[in-house]
Amino acid sequence: MPYKFRGGVHPDYMKAPNEPVVVVTPPPQVVIPMAQHIGAPCQPIVKVGDYVTMGQKIGDNPAPVSAPVHSPVSGKVIAIEPRPHPLGDMIMAIVIENDYQDTPCTDLAPLTEEQLKDPEAILARLREAGIVGMGGAMFPTAFKIRGGLGKVDTLIINGAECEPYLNGDHWTMKLHPEELLKGIELARIASGLDKAYYGIEKNKMDAIELLNSKNPAQYGVEIVPEEVKYPQGAEKMQIKAITNREVKPGGLPAGVGCNVVSTQTAYAIYKACYLGIPCYERILTVGGSAVNKPYNLQCRIGTPFRYIVEQCGGFVKTPKKIVLGGPMMGLIATNIDAVNIKGTAGILFFTEEEDRNVENPTCIRCGKCITVCPMGLEPVYMYAYFKKGDFENMKKYHILDCFECGSCSYNCPGRMPLTHSFKTAKLLFAAKAAEEKARAETAAKEAEKK
Amino acid sequence: MKAKEYTFDASYQPQVRTKTDTSRIMLDVIIALVPAMAFAVYQFGFKVLALLAISVASAVFFEWGYRKLMKKPGSINDLSACVTGILLVLCLPVDAPLWMPVIGTFFAIVIVKQLYGGIGKNFVNPALAGRAFLFFSWTATMTSWAVPKALGGVSVAADAVTMATPLSILKEGGDIAAQGYDYLDMFLGFMPGSIGEISALALLIGGAYLLIRKVINWRIPVAFIGTVAVLTFIFPRNGYANLDWMLYNLLSGGLLLGAFFMATDYSSSPVTLNGQLLFGFGCGALTVLIRYFGGFPEGVSFAILIMNLCAWAIDKGTRGRQFGVTKEDLKAAKKAAKEAKA
Numbered sequence: 001m002p003y004k005f006r007g008g009v010h011p012d013y014m015k016a017p018n019e020p021v022v023v024v025t026p027p028p029q030v031v032i033p034m035a036q037h038i039g040a041p042c043q044p045i046v047k048v049g050d051y052v053t054m055g056q057k058i059g060d061n062p063a064p065v066s067a068p069v070h071s072p073v074s075g076k077v078i079a080i081e082p083r084p085h086p087l088g089d090m091i092m093a094i095v096i097e098n099d100y101q102d103t104p105c106t107d108l109a110p111l112t113e114e115q116l117k118d119p120e121a122i123l124a125r126l127r128e129a130g131i132v133g134m135g136g137a138m139f140p141t142a143f144k145i146r147g148g149l150g151k152v153d154t155l156i157i158n159g160a161e162c163e164p165y166l167n168g169d170h171w172t173m174k175l176h177p178e179e180l181l182k183g184i185e186l187a188r189i190a191s192g193l194d195k196a197y198y199g200i201e202k203n204k205m206d207a208i209e210l211l212n213s214k215n216p217a218q219y220g221v222e223i224v225p226e227e228v229k230y231p232q233g234a235e236k237m238q239i240k241a242i243t244n245r246e247v248k249p250g251g252l253p254a255g256v257g258c259n260v261v262s263t264q265t266a267y268a269i270y271k272a273c274y275l276g277i278p279c280y281e282r283i284l285t286v287g288g289s290a291v292n293k294p295y296n297l298q299c300r301i302g303t304p305f306r307y308i309v310e311q312c313g314g315f316v317k318t319p320k321k322i323v324l325g326g327p328m329m330g331l332i333a334t335n336i337d338a339v340n341i342k343g344t345a346g347i348l349f350f351t352e353e354e355d356r357n358v359e360n361p362t363c364i365r366c367g368k369c370i371t372v373c374p375m376g377l378e379p380v381y382m383y384a385y386f387k388k389g390d391f392e393n394m395k396k397y398h399i400l401d402c403f404e405c406g407s408c409s410y411n412c413p414g415r416m417p418l419t420h421s422f423k424t425a426k427l428l429f430a431a432k433a434a435e436e437k438a439r440a441e442t443a444a445k446e447a448e449k450k
Numbered sequence: 451m452k453a454k455e456y457t458f459d460a461s462y463q464p465q466v467r468t469k470t471d472t473s474r475i476m477l478d479v480i481i482a483l484v485p486a487m488a489f490a491v492y493q494f495g496f497k498v499l500a501l502l503a504i505s506v507a508s509a510v511f512f513e514w515g516y517r518k519l520m521k522k523p524g525s526i527n528d529l530s531a532c533v534t535g536i537l538l539v540l541c542l543p544v545d546a547p548l549w550m551p552v553i554g555t556f557f558a559i560v561i562v563k564q565l566y567g568g569i570g571k572n573f574v575n576p577a578l579a580g581r582a583f584l585f586f587s588w589t590a591t592m593t594s595w596a597v598p599k600a601l602g603g604v605s606v607a608a609d610a611v612t613m614a615t616p617l618s619i620l621k622e623g624g625d626i627a628a629q630g631y632d633y634l635d636m637f638l639g640f641m642p643g644s645i646g647e648i649s650a651l652a653l654l655i656g657g658a659y660l661l662i663r664k665v666i667n668w669r670i671p672v673a674f675i676g677t678v679a680v681l682t683f684i685f686p687r688n689g690y691a692n693l694d695w696m697l698y699n700l701l702s703g704g705l706l707l708g709a710f711f712m713a714t715d716y717s718s719s720p721v722t723l724n725g726q727l728l729f730g731f732g733c734g735a736l737t738v739l740i741r742y743f744g745g746f747p748e749g750v751s752f753a754i755l756i757m758n759l760c761a762w763a764i765d766k767g768t769r770g771r772q773f774g775v776t777k778e779d780l781k782a783a784k785k786a787a788k789e790a791k792a
Contacts (some may be wrong), residue, residue, distance in 0.1 A: 005774075011466055115733040164466060236773065246774040320459050327465035334458045348465070356467035360523045364472055364570040367721030371667070380721055381765070384693075398772055406464030413472045414570070420462030 002199065003244040005237050007374040008229040009407045010329065013203070014164040014287065021171050021283055021296045024311050026073050026098055030302035031083050032058060033093045036341040037132040037197055038139045039065030044094055050077045055105035055278050057130075058094050060256075067130040067140040071096055072280035072300035074103035082288050086324055087331055093339075096302075099121040108276040115273075122190040122273060129272035130279045130342075135233070135262030136325045138343035141269070144259060145190050153189045153257040156242050157184050159200035159207075160226060160233030163326025166346045168283035169263035169294050173200070173207035176267055177214050183270030185219040187261050196221050197242045203228045230328060231405040235260045237374060242429035249401040264345075279342055284313050290319035290349035305336045305347060315349065323348040327405040361415045369418060375401055379408040379418045386421045391432070472569070476529035478665045480530035482656035483536055483711065489639055489649040494544040495596045498645055501539045505551035509535030512559040522568070530569045534558050537577035537711060540646025540703060541751065542584070544596050545612070554580035574758040575715045578751050593746075595642040614641050617747040623688035626698055633673075636701040647704040657710035666714040670724060673730020674709040674737075675700065681738040683700070705737065708750040718758040725761075725768035732757045732764075 030390065035041040042059030052058055052071040060068040072269045075098045109128060115121035126142035133139045135158060161169040173180060188196040198216070200208050201227045210222050226232055226241050236247045238260050245256040259270075264282055271277040282303050287294040292313030305322065305371035309315060323330040325345050328367055340347065369379035377398050385393040409419040490498045513531035517524050525531075538554045558580030563572045585592045594612045616626055631641045639649025647653075660666045679696055686695035699705075704712075713719060713733050720729050733753045735748065740749025 009468070011468070197626060206642070240773075246776075248774045248779075249772060251774065255455055315456075319456055320463050321465070322458050323465050327463075329463060330465065330640075331463070332465075334460055336456065336458070350465055354466055355461075356469075356471070357461075360525075362525070362569060363470065364475075364528075365717040366475070366722060367716070367726075370721055370723070370770070376770045376775075377772065378722065378765075378769060401772065404463070410464050410466065411468055413468075413470050413475050415467065415471065417462055423463075446730075 002226045002241040005240045007372045009165045015167045024299045026300045027307040031339045032302045037067040052102045053105035070278040070280045073098040075099040084335040084338040086333045110276045112272045119190045134264040136343045148259045150252045151254045155196040156260045157198040159263045162230045162233040165287045166285045166392045179270045181219045183266035199224045201228045285346040288348040288350045289353045290317045290351045294315045317351045319349040358415045368411045372407040372411045472528045478663045482659040485652035486646045489652045490645045505539045506535035508552045509555040516564045534576045541581045557583040561724045570717045621747040647707045653706040669726035670730040671709040673727045674733045677734025703748045704750040720764045722768045725764040
């Protein structure tokens with residue numbers, strides 16, 4: 001029986017694309033950014049003019065927190081230069097001209113029977129296959145699991161998919177239930193555990209039944225149907241729902257003995273280990289009122305948004321913003337020439353229709369932000385102190401413990417920019433800390449001179 | 451359509467918002483007040499409509515005029531001024547002259563609400579403050595209660611017959627049963643009193659609507675009414691039986707109007723959940739204290755006004771439990787802070 005968390009909201013599902021996943025023909029040119037994970041960006045290991053095969057490693061970095069990138073197509077490298085990154089800025093990227101042969105790379109062989117039971121072999125493969133958290137965080141999975149060894153007693157797979165619009169995870173469950181369970185089994189073996197829990201929101205009963213029909217127990221997996229409430233899919237909420245443990249403020253999931261891996265990551269783990277296919281493809285949802293036909297697409301990494309929109313019948317209305325991920329926590333892209341990366345769970349093209357912001361946001365002190373905050377914070381006061389620039393009280397009101405789920409802003413009748421302000425405040429805190437550190441260092445140096 | 455020509459906004463998360471906005475909430479409050487208003491018109495005649503029209507019009511006018519004069523963005527569309535106008539009339543006696551709500555709304559909207567920055571910034575309930583202002587300026591008018599239609603009264607005329615409200619009878623130790631109305635009459639609203647406070651039934655319907663629509667939560671009204679019920683049940687006066695005394699106290703005066711519509715005013719009540727309970731307890735206890743020991747028979751409005759002044763302090767003292775923090779954690783943190791000091 002899953003435990004409940006306090007707060008949360010119920011946004012409209014908007015999960016329109018209810019037809020099977022469409023496999024997208026890769027574009028004539030793919031652009032592979034060197035940064036598709038949290039940690040040290042990759043360095044290109046191919047040159048312009050090189051011929052690369054599908055699945056060949058083209059960028060890597062030996063740093064522990066990093067993940068290599070692979071070519072999603074076969075073809076010729078035509079440029080290595082900064083290109084627009086979905087999360088802003090120009091970032092070094094490798095541009096590959098597709099020869100439409102899809103010549104596979106044989107560098108990664110499927111793991112042998114013994115290797116599939118060996119945690120070390122699995123972890124090495126996860127690193128080599130460039131697997132990162134595909135729910136959006138893009139944290140290198142091998143590093144995450146390795147970091148939890150000895151501390152983690154519960155492995156949780158996140159199948160809540162609580163964000164409106166997105167249903168790529170749902171489709172992954174429906175299309176590849178057995179593969180998914182095998183992937184989860186591998187993650188469980190790599191973590192050195194006997195059991196993994198797969199938390200899925202109850203609005204996906206068809207997927208839950210399908211997974212249960214495949215006898216998840218033989219893979220050491222238990223399916224846990226969860227309450228339908230945003231942000232059920234947040235890491236902390238998943239842990240609470242399944243173990244009733246609460247991550248301490250400022251703490252990590254491993255601090256309460258938990259690791260959370262997303263659905264599509266588990267599927268990518270399966271592909272990497274059983275098939276020897278690295279992470280260069282994913283299922284993503286395209287939606288929003290600007291798009292002609294919302295779809296779930298099985299799409300290679302490095303496909304430009306412009307090309308993706310064309311696959312969905314182009315625009316029917318003038319789009320005003322591009323949202324990467326779900327509308328609650330998703331980030332904004334401003335360049336349609338950017339490409340999808342490993343963590344892109346959805347691309348939403350919104351018009352004014354979805355927009356309910358107003359010219360003069362006014363707090364009416366209704367306290368509805370407090371009732372929905374899953375962290376038990378008081379957004380109304382956090383915002384007031386943010387406006388005053390009162391850092392001491394911002395800290396006292398735990399602004400740094402907000403994980404920006406957006407529930408307060410979603411529920412605000414006065415349309416206050418709450419979540420956005422807390423995000424800004426956290427950046428200010430970071431800048432302040434950096435400044436203080438620099439000042440302390442100069443002071444120490446001067447003292448040394450004397 | 452080619453995608454090339456488009457420019458994209460940098461916007462902030464989340465990209466979706468709930469439908470319910472401020473004006474929808476205020477509209478819900480107005481809808482919730484319809485039963486009370488309708489019953490008042492039935493009971494006291496069309497003068498109620500005239501008072502309502504004048505009050506709402508002047509409240510909106512003052513809101514609009516002040517914002518215009520001060521070159522601030524307009525705010526009449528949020529309907530909060532309408533709510534203030536309606537609530538002010540609901541706590542007037544029907545014999546109030548037609549100019550009275552104009553003065554009341556001026557005080558409520560301009561002095562109490564706008565001078566402090568408008569909606570969300572006022573620290574006392576504007577309608578109640580407006581009523582308090584009128585109450586002390588024209589005490590005689592504000593405390594003469596026309597006989598309602600149901601009791602054979604002819605109100606509205608200048609020399610209207612007046613009668614005592616149940617509360618003043620209770621205060622003076624009179625016998626309510628001799629007044630010509632029983633519990634059912636009091637519940638339905640066939641008794642003298644302010645325009646909007648007489649019908650418990652109408653107010654309960656409105657309160658239920660607000661709860662269903664999630665405009666308010668149960669904490670303030672339940673704590674408020676519950677406290678009054680418990681205190682009056684335990685401490686009956688003037689020879690009444692416990693239950694009789696409690697029921698008379700619950701059904702008369704502005705308790706239900708205050709508990710559902712006034713004490714729950716967003717900007718002048720606490721926002722923390724425990725704070726709202728405490729606020730309700732405070733309102734209930736003060737109401738009983740004023741009814742028992744004050745100079746006037748009714749205490750609801752002053753109890754709420756006094757608690758309004760405590761709302762911010764209550765907020766600070768009743769912060770909710772943060773996710774991941776247990777009671778032991780808090781104790782340990784306190785201990786550590788103490789040791790650090792020592």
